[in-house]
Amino acid sequence: MGKHTGFMEIARQDRKYTLAADRLQHYHEFVIALEEPDIRRQGARCMDCGIPYCHQGCPINNIIPDWNDLVYQGKWQAALAVLHSTNNFPEFTGRICPAPCEEACTLNLTDTPVTIKSIECAIIDRAWEAGWIEPQIPSHRTGKRVTVVGSGPAGLACAQQLARAGHEVVVYEKQDRIGGLLRYGIPDFKMEKSHIDRRIAQMQAEGVIFRPNSHAGSEKLPTQYLLEHYDAVVLAGGAEHPRDLPVPGRELNGVHFAMDFLRQQNKRVAGDTLDPQHSISAQGKHVIVIGGGDTGSDCIGTSNRHGALSVTQLEILSKPPEKAEKARTWPHWPTRLRTSSSHEEGCNRDWDITTKAFEGEAGQLKKIRLARVEWQKDAAGRFSMHEIPGSEFTLDADLVFLAMGFVHPVRDGLLTELGVELDGRQNVAAHTEGAQSYHTSVEKVFVAGDMRRGQSLVVWAIREGRQAARAVDEYLMGHSELPR
Numbered sequence: 001m002g003k004h005t006g007f008m009e010i011a012r013q014d015r016k017y018t019l020a021a022d023r024l025q026h027y028h029e030f031v032i033a034l035e036e037p038d039i040r041r042q043g044a045r046c047m048d049c050g051i052p053y054c055h056q057g058c059p060i061n062n063i064i065p066d067w068n069d070l071v072y073q074g075k076w077q078a079a080l081a082v083l084h085s086t087n088n089f090p091e092f093t094g095r096i097c098p099a100p101c102e103e104a105c106t107l108n109l110t111d112t113p114v115t116i117k118s119i120e121c122a123i124i125d126r127a128w129e130a131g132w133i134e135p136q137i138p139s140h141r142t143g144k145r146v147t148v149v150g151s152g153p154a155g156l157a158c159a160q161q162l163a164r165a166g167h168e169v170v171v172y173e174k175q176d177r178i179g180g181l182l183r184y185g186i187p188d189f190k191m192e193k194s195h196i197d198r199r200i201a202q203m204q205a206e207g208v209i210f211r212p213n214s215h216a217g218s219e220k221l222p223t224q225y226l227l228e229h230y231d232a233v234v235l236a237g238g239a240e241h242p243r244d245l246p247v248p249g250r251e252l253n254g255v256h257f258a259m260d261f262l263r264q265q266n267k268r269v270a271g272d273t274l275d276p277q278h279s280i281s282a283q284g285k286h287v288i289v290i291g292g293g294d295t296g297s298d299c300i301g302t303s304n305r306h307g308a309l310s311v312t313q314l315e316i317l318s319k320p321p322e323k324a325e326k327a328r329t330w331p332h333w334p335t336r337l338r339t340s341s342s343h344e345e346g347c348n349r350d351w352d353i354t355t356k357a358f359e360g361e362a363g364q365l366k367k368i369r370l371a372r373v374e375w376q377k378d379a380a381g382r383f384s385m386h387e388i389p390g391s392e393f394t395l396d397a398d399l400v401f402l403a404m405g406f407v408h409p410v411r412d413g414l415l416t417e418l419g420v421e422l423d424g425r426q427n428v429a430a431h432t433e434g435a436q437s438y439h440t441s442v443e444k445v446f447v448a449g450d451m452r453r454g455q456s457l458v459v460w461a462i463r464e465g466r467q468a469a470r471a472v473d474e475y476l477m478g479h480s481e482l483p484r
Contacts, residue, residue, distance in 0.1 A: 010042070146167050151171050154468075155465060170230075248356075419441075438472075
């Protein structure tokens with residue numbers, strides 16, 4: 001794979017960003033792609049491992065060494081075919097996946113992994129520019145009708161695979177545009193929505209029917225209608241129930257769930273006019289983001305683009321180490337400090353912080369009362385949190401965004417009416433291996449993505465959508481030629 005001595009001769013080189021001062025003025029993507037000679041040289045660094053651990057690191061098992069080698073050789077269309085054989089939407093993962101494949105790369109033992117994510121993105125972007133991506137129209141129609149509820153990455157991947165197998169597929173989405181969290185959870189500066197739009201056009205040409213503004217389980221789209229009019233139902237609605245913070249002052253104006261803020265901003269960028277009374281703006285305000293993950297980072301980048309007076313991100317857990325302990329973690333995903341492009345644009349970060357209360361005047365948030373904590377391990381190795389006496393302090397806070405993750409799917413409506421069995425974490429229960437894989441406890445109802453596994457990555461959603469499509473195809477036809 002690649003050049004046999006490439007990893008010794010060629011230094012790692014990755015994409016860069018435009019200057020923070022420039023990119024804060026807009027909501028467009030700001031990654032500077034490598035030139036073709038440079039990206040081919042990066043493909044040459046793939047070192048022909050005896051065991052390609054990148055396969056293990058990648059949830060969709062991308063055949064990474066093969067397309068690295070093909071890029072090195074300049075065989076871009078062949079690289080595209082290999083890439084598409086496992087991933088319906090590389091332009092999504094090439095932009096927003098955290099690249100567990102690179103953490104698993106053998107060269108990451110020396111902190112110089114192959115730039116897998118950048119090579120992936122280069123392949124698919126070149127393919128779109130060259131016009132190599134065309135609809136894959138099925139040669140026959142099965143006469144079977146399938147509905148997919150939810151149009152995030154799991155739902156889109158499932159729908160595309162089922163349409164290519166010849167089934168009639170209808171996707172219902174409760175929001176006004178297709179894309180799920182890709183559309184309204186990922187800021188445009190990380191992934192512009194034109195990438196979704198052209199995939200939708202491709203899928204429509206392949207026969208997929210999209211129905212936005214269609215809330216499954218509502219009066220306008222009853223649950224019983226889905227069961228009566230379709231041969232199979234796939235639940236791909238995500239894990240949308242956010243983790244709340246029930247402390248005194250939670251009801252004050254200015255305390256919001258992160259997704260409410262991000263959804264509004266994406267609507268603004270799309271040209272929508274928002275109700276001024278319910279519009280959330282960080283301009284000239286002290287912003288506190290509670291939660292240290294990607295959603296919190298997205299709130300930071302968006303707040304800075306609004307012109308926030310200050311942005312502070314708080315995390316209840318301890319600060320991770322700057323570098324991973326490779327001898328203990330590789331090739332698995334390590335716990336280490338991760339600094340995003342949004343952090344680099346301007347943000348105060350603090351760890352081991354718990355929120356005691358929100359404080360305000362006349363119903364409006366003004367301050368947040370906090371305390372420092374420490375984590376102690378007991379004899380069984382379990383950690384418990386203890387507040388440090390006398391460590392309370394306050395920060396100015398005009399806006400607080402709760403970005404502490406999602407606990408489970410929304411159960412009211414569709415899930416309750418279907419009566420599907422839930423697992424211990426209140427996700428929809430379904431196995432992923434063997435007979436009845438991705439099949440819920442209800443006949444002809446399947447589930448995929450975050451609704452089954454809980455809050456996760458876009459790459460896991462695509463994997464589950466593809467695998468669920470194969471399970472549905474087997475259920476309908478008795479066999480399936482769709483890949484897992």
